Amino acid sequence: MVKTSTTAGRILVTGGMGFIGSNFVRLLLAERPGWEMWNLDLLTYAANPENLADVAPAAEAAGRYRFVRGDVADPERMAELFRAARFDAVAHFAAESHVDRSIASAAPFVRTNVVGTQVLLDAAREAGVRRFVHVSTDEVYGDLEADEPAFTEATPIRPSSPYSASKAGSDHLALAYHRTHGMDVVVTRCSNNYGPYQFPEKLIPLMIVNALEGHPLPVYGRGENVRDWIHVEDHCRGVLAALEGGRGGEVYNFGGASERRNLEVVRRIARAVGASEELIRFVTDRPGHDRRYAIDFAKARAELGWTPSRTFDEGLEATVRWYLDNRGWWQRVRDGAYRTSAEMIASWGETGVEAAR
Ligand code: NAD
Ligand code: TDX
Numbered sequence: 001m002v003k004t005s006t007t008a009g010r011i012l013v014t015g016g017m018g019f020i021g022s023n024f025v026r027l028l029l030a031e032r033p034g035w036e037m038w039n040l041d042l043l044t045y046a047a048n049p050e051n052l053a054d055v056a057p058a059a060e061a062a063g064r065y066r067f068v069r070g071d072v073a074d075p076e077r078m079a080e081l082f083r084a085a086r087f088d089a090v091a092h093f094a095a096e097s098h099v100d101r102s103i104a105s106a107a108p109f110v111r112t113n114v115v116g117t118q119v120l121l122d123a124a125r126e127a128g129v130r131r132f133v134h135v136s137t138d139e140v141y142g143d144l145e146a147d148e149p150a151f152t153e154a155t156p157i158r159p160s161s162p163y164s165a166s167k168a169g170s171d172h173l174a175l176a177y178h179r180t181h182g183m184d185v186v187v188t189r190c191s192n193n194y195g196p197y198q199f200p201e202k203l204i205p206l207m208i209v210n211a212l213e214g215h216p217l218p219v220y221g222r223g224e225n226v227r228d229w230i231h232v233e234d235h236c237r238g239v240l241a242a243l244e245g246g247r248g249g250e251v252y253n254f255g256g257a258s259e260r261r262n263l264e265v266v267r268r269i270a271r272a273v274g275a276s277e278e279l280i281r282f283v284t285d286r287p288g289h290d291r292r293y294a295i296d297f298a299k300a301r302a303e304l305g306w307t308p309s310r311t312f313d314e315g316l317e318a319t320v321r322w323y324l325d326n327r328g329w330w331q332r333v334r335d336g337a338y339r340t341s342a343e344m345i346a347s348w349g350e351t352g353v354e355a356a357r
Protein backbone atom coordinates (compact mmCIF):
# COMPACT_ATOMS: atom_id res chain seq x y z
CA MET A 1 0.00 0.00 0.00
CA VAL A 2 1.24 3.50 -0.73
CA LYS A 3 1.56 6.29 1.79
CA THR A 4 -1.60 7.61 3.29
CA SER A 5 -2.52 11.17 4.10
CA THR A 6 -0.80 10.93 7.47
CA THR A 7 2.66 10.04 6.16
CA ALA A 8 5.01 11.60 3.68
CA GLY A 9 5.56 10.26 0.19
CA ARG A 10 7.02 11.39 -3.12
CA ILE A 11 4.65 11.15 -6.05
CA LEU A 12 5.19 11.73 -9.75
CA VAL A 13 2.21 13.27 -11.54
CA THR A 14 2.58 13.12 -15.33
CA GLY A 15 0.67 15.63 -17.46
CA GLY A 16 0.18 17.91 -14.45
CA MET A 17 0.07 21.07 -16.59
CA GLY A 18 -2.98 19.82 -18.48
CA PHE A 19 -6.63 19.99 -17.51
CA ILE A 20 -7.17 17.02 -15.20
CA GLY A 21 -3.54 16.71 -14.08
CA SER A 22 -3.44 20.32 -12.85
CA ASN A 23 -6.71 19.84 -10.96
CA PHE A 24 -5.17 16.71 -9.40
CA VAL A 25 -2.04 18.64 -8.36
CA ARG A 26 -4.28 21.25 -6.71
CA LEU A 27 -6.18 18.55 -4.85
CA LEU A 28 -2.99 16.97 -3.50
CA LEU A 29 -1.52 20.33 -2.49
CA ALA A 30 -4.72 21.11 -0.58
CA GLU A 31 -5.40 17.73 0.98
CA ARG A 32 -2.13 15.77 1.24
CA PRO A 33 0.22 18.18 3.03
CA GLY A 34 2.76 15.46 3.79
CA TRP A 35 3.31 14.54 0.15
CA GLU A 36 6.01 15.85 -2.14
CA MET A 37 4.84 16.15 -5.69
CA TRP A 38 6.77 16.19 -8.94
CA ASN A 39 4.95 17.38 -12.04
CA LEU A 40 6.38 15.95 -15.27
CA ASP A 41 5.02 17.48 -18.45
CA LEU A 42 6.27 17.95 -22.00
CA LEU A 43 4.34 21.24 -22.29
CA THR A 44 2.51 20.41 -25.51
CA TYR A 45 -0.16 22.74 -26.86
CA ALA A 46 -2.55 21.30 -24.21
CA ALA A 47 -0.38 22.34 -21.28
CA ASN A 48 -0.75 25.68 -19.58
CA PRO A 49 1.55 26.62 -16.68
CA GLU A 50 -0.96 29.33 -15.78
CA ASN A 51 -3.20 26.49 -14.52
CA LEU A 52 -0.98 26.26 -11.42
CA ALA A 53 0.48 29.77 -11.30
CA ASP A 54 -1.40 30.73 -8.13
CA VAL A 55 -0.33 27.68 -6.10
CA ALA A 56 2.97 26.39 -7.53
CA PRO A 57 5.45 29.05 -6.30
CA ALA A 58 4.49 28.73 -2.61
CA ALA A 59 4.40 24.93 -2.79
CA GLU A 60 7.78 24.93 -4.49
CA ALA A 61 9.26 27.23 -1.87
CA ALA A 62 7.93 24.86 0.80
CA GLY A 63 9.64 21.90 -0.90
CA ARG A 64 6.33 20.23 -1.71
CA TYR A 65 6.25 20.69 -5.47
CA ARG A 66 8.56 20.84 -8.42
CA PHE A 67 8.14 20.89 -12.17
CA VAL A 68 10.19 18.84 -14.63
CA ARG A 69 9.87 19.29 -18.35
CA GLY A 70 10.18 15.95 -20.07
CA ASP A 71 8.71 13.51 -22.56
CA VAL A 72 7.22 10.32 -21.15
CA ALA A 73 8.27 8.55 -24.35
CA ASP A 74 11.97 9.34 -23.83
CA PRO A 75 13.43 6.19 -22.19
CA GLU A 76 16.82 7.59 -21.18
CA ARG A 77 15.30 10.70 -19.66
CA MET A 78 12.66 8.72 -17.75
CA ALA A 79 15.17 6.17 -16.45
CA GLU A 80 17.39 9.01 -15.25
CA LEU A 81 14.51 10.84 -13.60
CA PHE A 82 13.22 7.75 -11.80
CA ARG A 83 16.70 6.76 -10.60
CA ALA A 84 17.31 10.27 -9.28
CA ALA A 85 13.97 10.90 -7.61
CA ARG A 86 13.02 7.49 -6.09
CA PHE A 87 9.27 8.05 -6.39
CA ASP A 88 6.92 6.13 -4.10
CA ALA A 89 4.04 6.34 -6.57
CA VAL A 90 3.08 7.52 -10.05
CA ALA A 91 -0.23 9.02 -11.19
CA HIS A 92 -0.03 8.90 -14.99
CA PHE A 93 -2.25 11.49 -16.68
CA ALA A 94 0.00 12.58 -19.58
CA ALA A 95 -1.56 11.82 -22.93
CA GLU A 96 -2.69 13.18 -26.23
CA SER A 97 -6.36 13.51 -25.31
CA HIS A 98 -8.45 14.98 -28.13
CA VAL A 99 -10.36 12.56 -30.38
CA ASP A 100 -10.60 14.97 -33.35
CA ARG A 101 -6.81 15.44 -33.39
CA SER A 102 -6.33 11.65 -33.39
CA ILE A 103 -8.49 11.43 -36.51
CA ALA A 104 -6.34 14.05 -38.24
CA SER A 105 -3.08 12.36 -37.17
CA ALA A 106 -2.72 9.21 -35.06
CA ALA A 107 1.08 9.16 -34.74
CA PRO A 108 1.44 11.46 -31.68
CA PHE A 109 -1.24 9.39 -29.93
CA VAL A 110 0.59 6.12 -30.42
CA ARG A 111 3.87 7.71 -29.41
CA THR A 112 2.73 9.42 -26.22
CA ASN A 113 -0.12 7.17 -25.12
CA VAL A 114 1.24 3.74 -26.02
CA VAL A 115 5.03 4.13 -26.15
CA GLY A 116 5.03 6.74 -23.37
CA THR A 117 3.11 4.45 -21.03
CA GLN A 118 5.45 1.52 -21.78
CA VAL A 119 8.50 3.72 -21.14
CA LEU A 120 7.08 4.96 -17.84
CA LEU A 121 6.12 1.45 -16.74
CA ASP A 122 9.67 0.25 -17.45
CA ALA A 123 11.23 3.21 -15.61
CA ALA A 124 8.89 2.68 -12.64
CA ARG A 125 9.56 -1.05 -12.51
CA GLU A 126 13.31 -0.57 -12.70
CA ALA A 127 13.19 1.99 -9.89
CA GLY A 128 10.91 -0.09 -7.65
CA VAL A 129 7.99 2.35 -7.61
CA ARG A 130 5.41 0.91 -5.23
CA ARG A 131 2.20 1.96 -6.97
CA PHE A 132 1.40 3.07 -10.51
CA VAL A 133 -2.04 4.52 -11.29
CA HIS A 134 -2.77 4.61 -15.00
CA VAL A 135 -5.49 7.16 -15.78
CA SER A 136 -7.65 5.97 -18.66
CA THR A 137 -11.04 6.54 -20.19
CA ASP A 138 -14.46 4.98 -20.71
CA GLU A 139 -13.86 5.40 -24.46
CA VAL A 140 -11.83 2.16 -24.49
CA TYR A 141 -15.14 0.28 -24.20
CA GLY A 142 -16.44 1.71 -27.49
CA ASP A 143 -20.03 2.91 -27.49
CA LEU A 144 -23.54 1.85 -26.48
CA GLU A 145 -26.99 1.79 -28.04
CA ALA A 146 -29.65 3.82 -26.23
CA ASP A 147 -31.04 0.79 -24.38
CA GLU A 148 -27.80 -1.04 -23.54
CA PRO A 149 -26.60 -1.31 -19.93
CA ALA A 150 -23.74 0.93 -18.80
CA PHE A 151 -20.07 -0.10 -19.12
CA THR A 152 -18.72 -2.19 -16.26
CA GLU A 153 -15.06 -3.07 -15.76
CA ALA A 154 -15.87 -6.43 -17.44
CA THR A 155 -17.19 -4.85 -20.66
CA PRO A 156 -15.00 -5.92 -23.61
CA ILE A 157 -12.51 -3.36 -24.93
CA ARG A 158 -13.71 -2.15 -28.35
CA PRO A 159 -12.26 1.31 -29.08
CA SER A 160 -13.56 3.35 -32.04
CA SER A 161 -11.06 6.18 -32.57
CA PRO A 162 -7.27 6.29 -32.84
CA TYR A 163 -7.34 8.11 -29.47
CA SER A 164 -9.34 5.42 -27.68
CA ALA A 165 -7.37 2.65 -29.42
CA SER A 166 -4.14 4.18 -28.12
CA LYS A 167 -5.59 4.43 -24.61
CA ALA A 168 -6.77 0.81 -24.85
CA GLY A 169 -3.23 -0.22 -25.84
CA SER A 170 -1.82 1.59 -22.83
CA ASP A 171 -4.39 -0.02 -20.49
CA HIS A 172 -3.45 -3.47 -21.75
CA LEU A 173 0.24 -2.72 -21.22
CA ALA A 174 -0.37 -1.47 -17.66
CA LEU A 175 -2.40 -4.57 -16.75
CA ALA A 176 0.14 -6.86 -18.47
CA TYR A 177 2.92 -5.38 -16.31
CA HIS A 178 0.89 -6.37 -13.27
CA ARG A 179 0.33 -9.91 -14.51
CA THR A 180 3.80 -10.52 -15.94
CA HIS A 181 6.04 -8.47 -13.68
CA GLY A 182 3.93 -8.32 -10.53
CA MET A 183 3.90 -4.52 -10.65
CA ASP A 184 1.34 -2.80 -8.42
CA VAL A 185 -0.68 -1.14 -11.19
CA VAL A 186 -4.23 0.24 -10.94
CA VAL A 187 -6.18 1.42 -14.01
CA THR A 188 -8.97 4.00 -13.80
CA ARG A 189 -11.53 4.63 -16.54
CA CYS A 190 -13.58 7.79 -16.32
CA SER A 191 -16.29 9.42 -18.41
CA ASN A 192 -16.25 12.94 -19.92
CA ASN A 193 -14.78 15.54 -17.57
CA TYR A 194 -15.62 19.23 -17.42
CA GLY A 195 -14.61 22.02 -15.06
CA PRO A 196 -12.00 24.76 -14.59
CA TYR A 197 -8.83 24.90 -16.74
CA GLN A 198 -10.20 22.70 -19.54
CA PHE A 199 -8.64 23.54 -22.89
CA PRO A 200 -11.28 25.11 -25.15
CA GLU A 201 -11.12 22.44 -27.83
CA LYS A 202 -13.37 20.05 -25.84
CA LEU A 203 -17.15 20.41 -26.11
CA ILE A 204 -18.10 22.24 -22.90
CA PRO A 205 -15.35 24.90 -22.70
CA LEU A 206 -15.47 25.43 -26.48
CA MET A 207 -19.21 26.11 -26.33
CA ILE A 208 -18.86 28.40 -23.30
CA VAL A 209 -16.18 30.60 -24.83
CA ASN A 210 -17.77 30.63 -28.29
CA ALA A 211 -21.12 31.59 -26.76
CA LEU A 212 -19.47 34.34 -24.70
CA GLU A 213 -17.83 35.73 -27.84
CA GLY A 214 -20.95 35.36 -30.01
CA HIS A 215 -19.23 32.80 -32.27
CA PRO A 216 -21.06 29.82 -33.86
CA LEU A 217 -21.61 26.70 -31.73
CA PRO A 218 -20.65 23.71 -33.96
CA VAL A 219 -22.69 20.60 -33.12
CA TYR A 220 -21.57 17.39 -34.84
CA GLY A 221 -24.30 15.53 -36.74
CA ARG A 222 -27.70 16.12 -35.14
CA GLY A 223 -26.36 16.52 -31.60
CA GLU A 224 -27.95 13.20 -30.61
CA ASN A 225 -24.77 11.62 -29.19
CA VAL A 226 -24.84 11.04 -25.45
CA ARG A 227 -22.00 11.57 -22.99
CA ASP A 228 -21.87 10.97 -19.23
CA TRP A 229 -20.50 14.17 -17.68
CA ILE A 230 -18.44 14.30 -14.49
CA HIS A 231 -16.93 17.30 -12.73
CA VAL A 232 -13.13 17.12 -12.83
CA GLU A 233 -12.83 17.35 -9.03
CA ASP A 234 -14.93 14.20 -8.64
CA HIS A 235 -12.65 12.41 -11.13
CA CYS A 236 -9.55 13.58 -9.26
CA ARG A 237 -10.98 12.31 -5.97
CA GLY A 238 -11.54 8.96 -7.65
CA VAL A 239 -7.94 8.77 -8.87
CA LEU A 240 -6.73 9.64 -5.36
CA ALA A 241 -8.99 6.95 -3.85
CA ALA A 242 -7.62 4.41 -6.35
CA LEU A 243 -4.07 5.47 -5.54
CA GLU A 244 -4.60 5.09 -1.81
CA GLY A 245 -7.04 2.21 -1.64
CA GLY A 246 -7.35 0.42 -4.99
CA ARG A 247 -6.26 -3.19 -5.41
CA GLY A 248 -3.26 -3.86 -7.64
CA GLY A 249 -4.17 -5.29 -11.05
CA GLU A 250 -7.72 -3.92 -10.88
CA VAL A 251 -9.68 -1.50 -13.05
CA TYR A 252 -12.04 1.09 -11.55
CA ASN A 253 -14.70 2.95 -13.54
CA PHE A 254 -15.72 6.49 -12.54
CA GLY A 255 -18.76 8.28 -13.92
CA GLY A 256 -20.96 11.25 -13.16
CA ALA A 257 -24.39 9.59 -13.37
CA SER A 258 -25.24 12.46 -15.75
CA GLU A 259 -26.02 11.27 -19.26
CA ARG A 260 -26.94 14.11 -21.60
CA ARG A 261 -27.39 14.55 -25.36
CA ASN A 262 -24.86 16.98 -26.84
CA LEU A 263 -27.57 19.28 -28.20
CA GLU A 264 -29.11 19.61 -24.73
CA VAL A 265 -25.70 20.48 -23.24
CA VAL A 266 -25.04 23.12 -25.91
CA ARG A 267 -28.50 24.66 -25.52
CA ARG A 268 -28.05 24.88 -21.76
CA ILE A 269 -24.69 26.56 -22.14
CA ALA A 270 -26.13 29.10 -24.57
CA ARG A 271 -28.91 29.90 -22.08
CA ALA A 272 -26.49 30.05 -19.12
CA VAL A 273 -24.30 32.68 -20.78
CA GLY A 274 -27.24 34.60 -22.24
CA ALA A 275 -26.38 33.77 -25.88
CA SER A 276 -28.88 33.02 -28.62
CA GLU A 277 -29.53 29.39 -29.58
CA GLU A 278 -29.39 30.68 -33.15
CA LEU A 279 -25.60 30.43 -32.82
CA ILE A 280 -25.98 26.64 -33.02
CA ARG A 281 -24.74 25.15 -36.32
CA PHE A 282 -25.16 21.49 -37.23
CA VAL A 283 -21.89 20.53 -38.89
CA THR A 284 -20.43 17.41 -40.53
CA ASP A 285 -20.30 14.54 -38.08
CA ARG A 286 -17.07 13.20 -36.56
CA PRO A 287 -16.04 9.97 -38.40
CA GLY A 288 -16.63 6.91 -36.22
CA HIS A 289 -18.50 9.09 -33.71
CA ASP A 290 -19.38 7.09 -30.57
CA ARG A 291 -23.13 7.25 -29.95
CA ARG A 292 -23.41 6.89 -26.22
CA TYR A 293 -21.26 6.37 -23.13
CA ALA A 294 -22.65 5.36 -19.75
CA ILE A 295 -20.67 4.20 -16.74
CA ASP A 296 -21.46 1.72 -13.99
CA PHE A 297 -19.26 2.74 -11.05
CA ALA A 298 -20.63 0.25 -8.51
CA LYS A 299 -17.16 -1.26 -8.03
CA ALA A 300 -15.57 2.10 -7.14
CA ARG A 301 -18.44 2.77 -4.74
CA ALA A 302 -18.13 -0.63 -3.05
CA GLU A 303 -14.33 -0.89 -2.89
CA LEU A 304 -13.16 2.72 -2.71
CA GLY A 305 -16.18 4.36 -1.07
CA TRP A 306 -16.27 6.73 -4.06
CA THR A 307 -19.30 8.43 -5.60
CA PRO A 308 -19.56 11.62 -7.65
CA SER A 309 -20.53 14.51 -5.40
CA ARG A 310 -21.82 17.10 -7.91
CA THR A 311 -24.91 17.02 -10.05
CA PHE A 312 -24.49 18.13 -13.66
CA ASP A 313 -26.64 21.22 -12.97
CA GLU A 314 -24.41 22.38 -10.10
CA GLY A 315 -21.19 21.50 -11.89
CA LEU A 316 -22.13 23.17 -15.16
CA GLU A 317 -23.28 26.33 -13.41
CA ALA A 318 -20.01 26.53 -11.43
CA THR A 319 -18.01 25.89 -14.61
CA VAL A 320 -19.80 28.59 -16.63
CA ARG A 321 -19.16 30.94 -13.69
CA TRP A 322 -15.46 30.00 -13.69
CA TYR A 323 -15.08 30.83 -17.40
CA LEU A 324 -16.92 34.12 -16.84
CA ASP A 325 -14.65 34.99 -13.92
CA ASN A 326 -11.45 33.89 -15.70
CA ARG A 327 -11.73 35.49 -19.10
CA GLY A 328 -8.02 36.30 -19.08
CA TRP A 329 -7.15 32.58 -18.81
CA TRP A 330 -9.05 31.50 -21.91
CA GLN A 331 -8.39 34.66 -23.87
CA ARG A 332 -4.65 34.01 -23.48
CA VAL A 333 -5.25 30.45 -24.70
CA ARG A 334 -7.22 31.69 -27.68
CA ASP A 335 -4.72 34.33 -28.75
CA GLY A 336 -1.73 32.06 -28.10
CA ALA A 337 -0.20 34.17 -25.31
CA TYR A 338 -0.32 31.20 -22.91
CA ARG A 339 2.54 29.64 -24.87
CA THR A 340 4.83 32.40 -23.61
CA SER A 341 4.52 31.16 -20.04
CA ALA A 342 5.04 27.58 -21.27
CA GLU A 343 8.26 28.60 -23.03
CA MET A 344 9.46 30.55 -19.99
CA ILE A 345 8.82 27.73 -17.57
CA ALA A 346 10.36 25.20 -19.97
CA SER A 347 13.66 27.04 -19.85
CA TRP A 348 14.06 26.46 -16.11
CA GLY A 349 12.16 23.19 -15.97
CA GLU A 350 15.01 21.47 -17.79
CA THR A 351 17.12 21.61 -14.65
CA GLY A 352 14.67 19.45 -12.69
CA VAL A 353 16.56 16.16 -12.97
CA GLU A 354 19.91 17.67 -12.06
CA ALA A 355 18.32 19.38 -9.09
CA ALA A 356 17.19 16.02 -7.76
CA ARG A 357 20.70 14.70 -7.33
P1 NAD B 1 -4.94 17.37 -21.56
O1 NAD B 1 -4.77 17.22 -23.03
O2 NAD B 1 -5.62 18.57 -21.02
O3 NAD B 1 -3.50 17.32 -20.85
C1 NAD B 1 -2.53 16.39 -21.20
C2 NAD B 1 -1.18 16.83 -20.60
O4 NAD B 1 -0.21 15.82 -20.93
C3 NAD B 1 -0.67 18.16 -21.15
O5 NAD B 1 -0.23 18.98 -20.10
C4 NAD B 1 0.47 17.76 -22.06
O6 NAD B 1 1.51 18.73 -22.16
C5 NAD B 1 0.96 16.49 -21.38
N1 NAD B 1 1.68 15.62 -22.33
C6 NAD B 1 1.27 15.27 -23.58
N2 NAD B 1 2.20 14.50 -24.17
C7 NAD B 1 3.21 14.34 -23.26
C8 NAD B 1 4.43 13.63 -23.28
N3 NAD B 1 4.83 12.93 -24.37
N4 NAD B 1 5.20 13.65 -22.17
C9 NAD B 1 4.81 14.36 -21.08
N5 NAD B 1 3.68 15.07 -21.01
C10 NAD B 1 2.88 15.06 -22.10
O7 NAD B 1 -5.66 16.03 -21.08
P2 NAD B 1 -6.75 15.81 -19.92
O8 NAD B 1 -8.09 16.06 -20.48
O9 NAD B 1 -6.29 16.52 -18.70
O10 NAD B 1 -6.61 14.22 -19.72
C11 NAD B 1 -5.65 13.70 -18.78
C12 NAD B 1 -5.75 12.18 -18.80
O11 NAD B 1 -7.06 11.77 -18.43
C13 NAD B 1 -5.48 11.54 -20.16
O12 NAD B 1 -4.74 10.37 -19.97
C14 NAD B 1 -6.87 11.22 -20.71
O13 NAD B 1 -6.84 10.11 -21.59
C15 NAD B 1 -7.60 10.90 -19.42
N6 NAD B 1 -9.08 11.15 -19.45
C16 NAD B 1 -9.56 12.36 -19.87
C17 NAD B 1 -10.93 12.60 -19.84
C18 NAD B 1 -11.52 13.93 -20.26
O14 NAD B 1 -12.75 14.04 -20.32
N7 NAD B 1 -10.72 14.95 -20.54
C19 NAD B 1 -11.79 11.58 -19.39
C20 NAD B 1 -11.26 10.36 -18.99
C21 NAD B 1 -9.89 10.16 -19.00
O1 TDX C 1 -17.16 21.15 -31.50
C1 TDX C 1 -17.61 20.08 -31.06
N1 TDX C 1 -18.89 19.72 -31.36
C2 TDX C 1 -19.46 18.55 -30.95
O2 TDX C 1 -20.62 18.26 -31.26
C3 TDX C 1 -16.83 19.19 -30.24
C4 TDX C 1 -15.41 19.53 -29.87
C5 TDX C 1 -17.41 18.02 -29.81
N2 TDX C 1 -18.69 17.69 -30.17
C6 TDX C 1 -19.28 16.43 -29.68
C7 TDX C 1 -18.45 15.18 -29.91
C8 TDX C 1 -18.79 14.33 -28.71
O3 TDX C 1 -19.99 13.60 -28.95
O4 TDX C 1 -19.37 16.57 -28.26
C9 TDX C 1 -19.07 15.34 -27.60
C10 TDX C 1 -17.88 15.55 -26.68
O5 TDX C 1 -16.75 15.79 -27.50
P1 TDX C 1 -15.28 16.02 -26.88
O6 TDX C 1 -15.34 17.15 -25.92
O7 TDX C 1 -14.33 16.08 -28.03
O8 TDX C 1 -15.08 14.70 -26.00
P2 TDX C 1 -15.10 13.15 -26.36
O9 TDX C 1 -14.77 12.91 -27.78
O10 TDX C 1 -16.38 12.58 -25.84
O11 TDX C 1 -13.85 12.64 -25.47
C11 TDX C 1 -13.63 13.21 -24.14
O12 TDX C 1 -14.06 12.32 -23.13
C12 TDX C 1 -13.30 11.18 -22.89
C13 TDX C 1 -12.16 13.57 -23.93
O13 TDX C 1 -11.72 14.44 -24.95
C14 TDX C 1 -11.29 12.36 -23.85
O14 TDX C 1 -9.95 12.73 -23.54
C15 TDX C 1 -11.82 11.46 -22.75
O15 TDX C 1 -11.12 10.25 -22.72
